[in-house]
Amino acid sequence: MATDRAPRPRPAWVSQILLTVVLLCYLFPFVWMVATALKPADEIFRKPPTLVGSRLEWANFAGALDHLPLWRLLWNSVFTSALGALLVVVVSVPAAYAFARLRFRGSNALFVCFLGTLMVPQEVIVTPMFLLTRELGWDNSYQALVLPWAFTAFGTFLLRQFFRTIPVELEEAAMLDGASRPRVLWSVIVPIARPAIAVLAVFTFLTYWNSFLWPLVIVSSMDMATVPLGLQMFLGQSGNRWDLLMAAATLAVVPMVVVVLLLQRHLVRGIALSGLGGR
């Protein structure tokens, strides 16, 4: 009989401590990054490795800021990511509503056309996009960083799925009161769909934020570079100033740590609410 019993689960605190150890190992590269950023240059590759050098070299941060226009890079990244997210939301919301609710000729054909491009990877169109943006005279500009990737089917698809779960009766009531379609969209649908819209905005922001291939292709000067590209350029120029590179990396990582900690409650809930997880 005893052999049939399910094994006793580990006590919660053991599980918790083990998990914390795993987490600390997981975050070790960040720890090493900060540690290296604070070491004198000649102590970075010491054997055996030590976490702290003979002194804390705060000057590395000033040095990084001298060599790398970090504030400019951060601004470029935040600005293009925020603008991209805003643009995607602004064009996707009405388009998604049209597909979800309005009956018009060719709606199915058009929607299938949209869906067909969901799987097209960026690489397939990066070459003609490069030729097109050069043709438009946009290379090395904000519009080249933002516009080409703001009209993807993903946002429209995600929001359409969400809009369709909203009971039609809510809109019909508003329409009987004489509200127009734009009015219904703005004051009935958008407030209900706010979580899904927020998720779309956050994920679009992150996509722009982490985008590397496109900035690498289209941006040629440091003052238009985003954070990833700027770090890459710096790496190319001064390959062995690891102390400065780690200081720059630290300064680039810190804002995201703050953002993630602030948003921690919403991360999982957002995915659950928006149906992004395949449900």
Added chain:
Amino acid sequence: MSTHLAARRSRARARDGWAALGFLSPMVIGFGLFMVYPLIASIVVSLYDWPVFGERTFVGLDNYRSLLDASTFWTVLRNTLVFVLAYVPANIAISLGLAVWISPRIRGRGLYRALFFLPAVTPLVANAVVWQVIFSPGGFAASTWSSVTGGEAPNFLGSSTWAMAVVVMLSLWQGIGYNLLIFSAGLDALPEDVMEAATLDGAGTVRRFWSIVLPLLSPSLFFALVMTLISSFQVFAQPFVLTGGGPGDATETLVTYLYRTGFERFDMGMASAVAWVVFGLIMLVTALQFLGQRRWVHYGD
């Protein structure tokens, strides 16, 4: 009465048509210019000898032919497949394991999830540069290796066997966060009474996981698998920054090869041909997954 109703309906429909036009046109115009046009153009470009500067000439399928003849292409294809086969199963297993581990019994679950998610949002070049410092000769990994084993440490990024392993590890480090969140959302949505009933029946943790949690979670699992596979075929920044595709071409992937062809050798036609090969592979693998999903994915009741 009924004609009256029909007239009203068709008026409503006409109004809908105008509203749809207004609602859709910003998206459709942008979509046409920045998606449909480049998509068609990329087919056209792939049929040309198309240098960035200078004359372009129509060459038909020659780009594809010389691509398939180039030994480099087969090397980067093999590298990409090795990456996909190592990365995707490990990513799914680790992120699913962590999601289950961070169960309701863990205090501060949100914080754990957020911190495991962190490398997914920190600038990926920053991530890669940190890994470069850790794995470069004389760095943390090498010094630790020689202190522990007493022997000479391998040159991780300079050895053709180790370099790909480090690329995979870096990709896992920054890639599992997304799937962790997706699985967590899926787990949180599981009906509590089912889990409780399973416990009362005496189902052990392991059996409960395989026979109840996993089938209920299968839609999330399918979604994560499809997305992770698609993105793994497109791996670019990690090898590009960490190893530069080296040593030799040991970590050169399809997309780093595409970049070098198009934007270092400025051969737009050949780059587009590579792009279509990547796309073809992704479509094939995704189609296979959708065909296979009926066997193991359970939607709803």
